Amino acid sequence: xxxxxxxxxxxxxxxxxxxxxxxxxxxxxxxxxxxxxxxxxxxxxxxxxxxxxxxxxxxxxxxxxxxxxxxxxxxxxxxxxxxxxxxxxxxxxxxxxxxxxxxxxxxxxxxxxxxxxxxxxxxxxxxxxxxxxxxxxxxxxxxxxxxxxxxxxxxxxxxxxxxxxxxxxxxxxxxxxxxxxxxxxxxxxxxxxxxxxxxxxxxxxxxxxxxx
Amino acid sequence: xxxxxxxxxxxxxxxxxxxxxxxxxxxxxxxxxxxxxxxxxxxxxxxxxxxxxxxxxxxxxxxxxxxxxxxxxxxxxxxxxxxxxxxxxxxxxxxxxxxxxxxxxxxxxxxxxxxxxxxxxxxxxxxxxxxxxxxxxxxxxxxxxxxxxxxxxxxxxxxxxxxxxxxxxxxxxxxxxxxxxxxxxxxxxxxxxxxxxxxxxxxxxxxxxxxxxxxxxxxxxxxxxxxxxxxxxxxxxxxxxxxxxxxxxxxxxxxxxxxxxxxxxxxxxxxxxxxxxxxxxxxxxxxxxxxxxxxxxxxxxxxxxxxxxxxxxxxxxxxxxxxxxxxxxxxxxxxxxxxxxxxxxxxxxxxxxxxxxxxxxxxxxxxxxxxxxxxxxxxxxxxxxxxxxxxxxxxxxxxxxxxxxxxxxxxxxxxxxxxxxxxxxxxxxxxxxxxxxxxxxxxxxxxxxxxxxxxxxxxxxxxxxxxxxxxxxxxxxxxxxxxxxxxxxxxxxxxxxxxxxxxxxxxxxxxxxxxxxxxxxxxxxxxxxxxxxxxxxxxxxxxxxxxxxxxxxxxxxxxxxxxxxxxxxxxxxxxxxxxxxxxxxxxxxxxx
Numbered sequence: 111x112x113x114x115x116x117x118x119x120x121x122x123x124x125x126x127x128x129x130x131x132x133x134x135x136x137x138x139x140x141x142x143x144x145x146x147x148x149x150x151x152x153x154x155x156x157x158x159x160x161x162x163x164x165x166x167x168x169x170x171x172x173x174x175x176x177x178x179x180x181x182x183x184x185x186x187x188x189x190x191x192x193x194x195x196x197x198x199x200x201x202x203x204x205x206x207x208x209x210x211x212x213x214x215x216x217x218x219x220x221x222x223x224x225x226x227x228x229x230x231x232x233x234x235x236x237x238x239x240x241x242x243x244x245x246x247x248x249x250x251x252x253x254x255x256x257x258x259x260x261x262x263x264x265x266x267x268x269x270x271x272x273x274x275x276x277x278x279x280x281x282x283x284x285x286x287x288x289x290x291x292x293x294x295x296x297x298x299x300x301x302x303x304x305x306x307x308x309x310x311x312x313x314x315x316x317x318x319x320x321x322x
Numbered sequence: 323x324x325x326x327x328x329x330x331x332x333x334x335x336x337x338x339x340x341x342x343x344x345x346x347x348x349x350x351x352x353x354x355x356x357x358x359x360x361x362x363x364x365x366x367x368x369x370x371x372x373x374x375x376x377x378x379x380x381x382x383x384x385x386x387x388x389x390x391x392x393x394x395x396x397x398x399x400x401x402x403x404x405x406x407x408x409x410x411x412x413x414x415x416x417x418x419x420x421x422x423x424x425x426x427x428x429x430x431x432x433x434x435x436x437x438x439x440x441x442x443x444x445x446x447x448x449x450x451x452x453x454x455x456x457x458x459x460x461x462x463x464x465x466x467x468x469x470x471x472x473x474x475x476x477x478x479x480x481x482x483x484x485x486x487x488x489x490x491x492x493x494x495x496x497x498x499x500x501x502x503x504x505x506x507x508x509x510x511x512x513x514x515x516x517x518x519x520x521x522x523x524x525x526x527x528x529x530x531x532x533x534x535x536x537x538x539x540x541x542x543x544x545x546x547x548x549x550x551x552x553x554x555x556x557x558x559x560x561x562x563x564x565x566x567x568x569x570x571x572x573x574x575x576x577x578x579x580x581x582x583x584x585x586x587x588x589x590x591x592x593x594x595x596x597x598x599x600x601x602x603x604x605x606x607x608x609x610x611x612x613x614x615x616x617x618x619x620x621x622x623x624x625x626x627x628x629x630x631x632x633x634x635x636x637x638x639x640x641x642x643x644x645x646x647x648x649x650x651x652x653x654x655x656x657x658x659x660x661x662x663x664x665x666x667x668x669x670x671x672x673x674x675x676x677x678x679x680x681x682x683x684x685x686x687x688x689x690x691x692x693x694x695x696x697x698x699x700x701x702x703x704x705x706x707x708x709x710x711x712x713x714x715x716x717x718x719x720x721x722x723x724x725x726x727x728x729x730x731x732x733x734x735x736x737x738x739x740x741x742x743x744x745x746x747x748x749x750x751x752x753x754x755x756x757x758x759x760x761x762x763x764x765x766x767x768x769x770x771x772x773x774x775x776x777x778x779x780x781x782x783x784x785x786x787x788x789x790x791x792x793x794x795x796x797x798x799x800x801x802x803x804x805x806x807x808x809x810x811x812x813x814x815x816x817x818x819x820x821x822x823x824x825x826x827x828x829x830x831x832x833x834x835x836x837x838x839x840x841x842x843x844x845x846x847x848x849x850x851x852x853x854x855x856x857x858x859x860x861x862x863x864x865x866x867x868x869x870x871x872x873x874x875x876x877x878x879x880x881x882x883x884x885x886x887x888x889x890x891x892x893x894x895x896x897x898x899x900x901x902x903x904x905x906x907x908x909x910x911x912x913x914x
Contacts, residue, residue, distance in 0.1 A: 166806065244784065246787065246788070246791050286913075290895075297802065304798050304799060307795075308791065308795035308798070308799075
């Protein structure tokens with residue numbers, strides 16, 4: 111078993127797995143394939159959003175949009191983030207978001223897609239990044255967990271601020287408004303950290319396996 | 323031959339007797355002019371009872387008892403401002419066609435003429451002459467199941483009446499939850515059919531047995547009526563039985579501004595009150611903030627000396643304010659005494675709360691039952707403690723427990739049992755062991771699945787790793803999901819307690835001024851941080867969608883940065899929904 115691992119590592123160092131990467135890249139370079147995959151990501155993000163809508167503080171939209179950027183790149187990540195968040199937040203059975211919040215949501219999720227692409231750029235030349243083999247290594251899980259936590263915390267602060275502007279409660283400080291939501295923010299952050307740590311690596315591997 | 327004659331004679335006697343008894347027994351009615359002993363003897367059989375209609379949903383049809391299913395007499399309808407007039411025509415036996423009967427006796431039951439009017443119409447919309455009370459109760463839904471008290475109840479045995487109501491609530495076509503409350507003047511029945519359907523509330527005057535108020539609905543039919551005939555009887559002497567009495571109390575006479583003497587009574591003694599009428603306040607009654615007119619009365623203090631009742635003092639025609647002030651039945655401007663105005667109960671309650679900020683500041687809590695209002699005042703930080711129960715429909719004082727320094731008076735009107743909040747078991751956050759039990763189960767199950775897998779030599783290392791990661795992920799997500807769905811419990815926002823004790827309130831004004839209340843109790847399910855604050859301070863709040871209620875002003879202080887609050891030692895949720903538990907300290911902080 112040890113031998114097998116060493117062989118793979120050696121291959122990575124010598125560039126022996128290069129043809130595999132090229133297979134994935136070839137598929138992803140096809141415009142029609144990218145359009146299809148972008149649409150699938152948008153649809154998946156929205157469906158997963160609606161699916162978990164009645165479970166407060168737990169969502170998989172961020173994970174899916176991040177993944178789309180990671181797999182497809184910056185432009186598609188932005189598109190998936192913008193479209194899926196707008197459709198989900200505007201046509202929402204719980205009620206449409208008010209304009210300030212909607213703006214925050216669309217901008218934020220677009221950036222999540224973009225950050226997904228940047229993360230792929232960060233990983234692609236790292237030795238521990240082996241999407242054909244195993245992404246459940248502590249470096250990847252750790253970095254993804256940190257990204258998920260930071261993204262969700264930033265989102266919570268900005269979305270709470272947008273909500274605060276919307277209600278314009280006289281005499282209510284933002285700190286008081288934000289503190290009320292802290293327990294739910296913590297759940298949201300933990301949920302997304304778990305999603306980034308456990309779901310994203312598996313899905314990246316799965317997508318690479320499918321398109322090869 | 324002789325035997326034949328004897329037999330013929332006996333047969334003739336038997337036939338004669340049976341004929342005699344058959345024709346001597348009244349078929350329907352008994353003697354209707356006399357009021358049976360179980361009913362109020364001074365009942366006016368020639369008078370008209372008038373009920374104002376304050377809600378009506380219909381129209382509805384009136385059926386008598388003819389035939390198997392009754393025969394339709396006609397449709398009746400009223401509306402808000404309409405009236406129902408009732409004449410009691412006498413007491414007769416049950417209608418022979420009324421074969422189903424009800425829980426009341428078949429003989430000597432009230433019979434009535436009923437006229438139903440719409441607002442502004444001179445002629446009755448519907449008239450039903452000479453029907454039994456049972457029929458009227460059935461058609462107007464003034465009863466539940468076989469308990470049909472209608473417009474008049476017997477007054478000789480309320481225990482029996484309550485038993486009948488209980489039987490009635492267990493109706494074969496649908497049981498009802500029954501609530502009964504009794505005060506000095508009234509008895510209240512509330513039937514709420516289990517699973518929905520009929521709801522019927524009835525209030526009867528215990529002295530006359532007459533229906534005073536009803537609110538009933540079933541299907542599309544609704545009726546709410548209130549009697550215009552009932553007024554508090556000023557001719558009556560109201561006896562208050564003394565439960566506790568402290569030192570003799572000086573009586574300050576408002577007329578000549580001097581002490582009349584020391585009034586005294588003792589446990590098992592009596593205070594007798596006769597209302598003499600409602601007039602303007604005495605000019606020296608400057609503490610009293612009740613509007614004119616206020617009740618005036620004659621009041622006597624009677625001591626019980628080894629079973630012998632001796633009159634200690636009698637004061638003639640003294641104002642309610644003077645009595646309230648001398649006996650300390652009230653606080654600050656809320657000199658409520660022996661009777662309060664009840665034409666607007668909400669205003670009365672607001673007034674009771676407002677006066678907590680009077681000259682002697684204190685904590686006020688107002689609780690309500692269907693027939694009574696209970697007002698509790700505790701002076702801050704200590705001193706006067708005055709708890710009172712008043713009848714909602716008449717404003718009559720039913721019970722008081724008041725003390726200040728060496729003065730103590732606890733008394734209740736004769737025949738009344740005061741209600742106290744039954745201490746309910748508190749429902750605070752569950753014990754830590756219960757909170758973490760589901761997580762423990764998830765971990766045990768995960769380990770139980772993974773361990774055999776990990777030690778299986780036929781499974782590859784990668785598969786073992788993925789299995790372990792899958793188990794950790796599953797445990798983490800299920801734990802998070804459980805935590806999320808039970809967060810309200812963990813935050814303490816579970817069911818509110820009926821009563822919490824030893825609560826402390828701290829208000830930090832942010833400028834160095836901090837107010838700290840003594841420990842106090844909250845009652846009647848009003849046990850949130852907001853209720854704790856409201857018990858001591860003037861509070862203004864605003865409700866925001868998605869955020870809930872926010873406090874923005876305490877005692878007129880509206881800091882630019884607003885108010886936040888915390889429950890010391892645990893997480894605080896929204897101010898009006900978080901459940902306090904005994905011993906909590908609630909702190910409100912101003913952000914200047």
